[in-house]
Amino acid sequence: MTAAGRIALGAACAAILAFLFIPVAIILTYAFAASNIQSWPIAAFSLKWFPETWANGEVRAALGLSLEVAATATAIAVVLGTLAAMAVHRMRFFGREVVSFALVLPIALPGVLTGMALNSYFVFWGIDLSFWTIIIGHATFCLVIVYNNVIARLRRLPGSLVEASLDLGAGPWRSFRRITLPMIASAVGAGALLAFALSFDEVIVTTFTAGAQTTLPLWIFGAIRLGQRMPEVNVVVFAVIAITIIPVLLAQRLMGAAGRLHK
């Protein structure tokens, strides 16, 4: 590539990174704005909205519910997603194609469709919307995240190791625990962290499955639409970004370490 080409390419990449990150930087800055009118540039900075927001019982209840939902949904998704990946990986017939296609659907189909489908399903059976209906919705797409991570890892692993373990007299359970599990553990972990971040932040499906309950994203969404308590919204948004970024960074470390291991 010519020098001019490289400079142009570098400039384009810098512009795209700026496009991706400037909005996030701006929204993080708003949390420290003293005024309760949202305008730019920010005239005065203050930390006063942080204790104010923490004192809001509604916000704390929503935070608690979101953490509970994310933890439960992730736990279910880890078990089912890992099992599904192992089952699909072992399948050798044409059903495998169909199953792997069906498993992409919850993330490939529009979210409003998943939400609407679950909603009409619950209504169909006369199930009242509750904590568990939120869980069912979240676990379904979290399962897909874990599944994708684990199956990608399984495809890269040589099957010969498990065969060797079986030949040496270990039972299937022991081979799983001593051979397969340690090799897929970081992929499962990364999938779990991403699923947690996704669930913590989900709003589109949740609206249809939450009924009268309020998760943190639903609280933010409601407050923005009503135009109320905007400084508190800024602080909550700051917190949500912080809470979702930690598991995402951890997941990347896990996957990065595993990537080096296999190369």
Added chain:
Amino acid sequence: MPATWFCACYLAALAALFVSAFRRVDTMTGEILPVWTLANFRILATDPVYRTVALRTIGIAAAVTITDAILAWPFAYAMARAVGPRLRAVLMALVMLPLWSSYLARVYAWRLILAHDGALNWALHAIGLPRASIGYSNWAMWIVFSYLWLPFMILPVFAALERIPDSVLEASGDLGARGATTLRRVLLPMALPGIVAGSIFTFSLTLGDYVTPMLVGGPGSDFIGNVVYASVGVSNNIPFAAAYAVLPLLVMAGYLLIARRLGAFEAL
């Protein structure tokens, strides 16, 4: 066991969606009557409002997909072919971060940026340009959706470009092709499955959104999702909402079938 969960919770729910699309609501009691009817679909087919909403949704989803494909290209190319492994890992992390960080927070950021006294107008004013009023419009939705789903396009395009062996490009050069010809005749066709894989996400995620139109769209920028949301939340007419939700389902089913043909599933 996962299969049971998946069938019971997801596939059966999709089936329930289909069934309820053919039901109707008793206008007095608000209960869903166990009768079969095409009334919902008749309203959707005849009322021009719903046609406009559907065309707007699909049109913006297509525009966002094309925009992201163009924006993703130089970045994915640089990641795959122009930088060393260390910088590549950093760039990869930078693309993944916004992909997984709060969706709602990022939409809200744009609401503030595009607002009348937001950062965009401040920046325009600072460099001596007139104020823009793109907040609360279809333009705003186009920008915000393109922003939201860009990482979903970059990653598969990068994966596709990374897989192309150097020798293929060298062969193209040796056979006398210039950079532009190699790009058009070799790189683009080989990266196409990646672009299609990315477009599944950019297209589908835009198609099913209702939060972004509510927060940054103006009056008269409803999406299919907004009508569905209002039918469930406000008028409690689940059959009608379900009937309208069948439309993106059909659009996506067609899209996925075409994507499969183009080999996008191996590139996911």
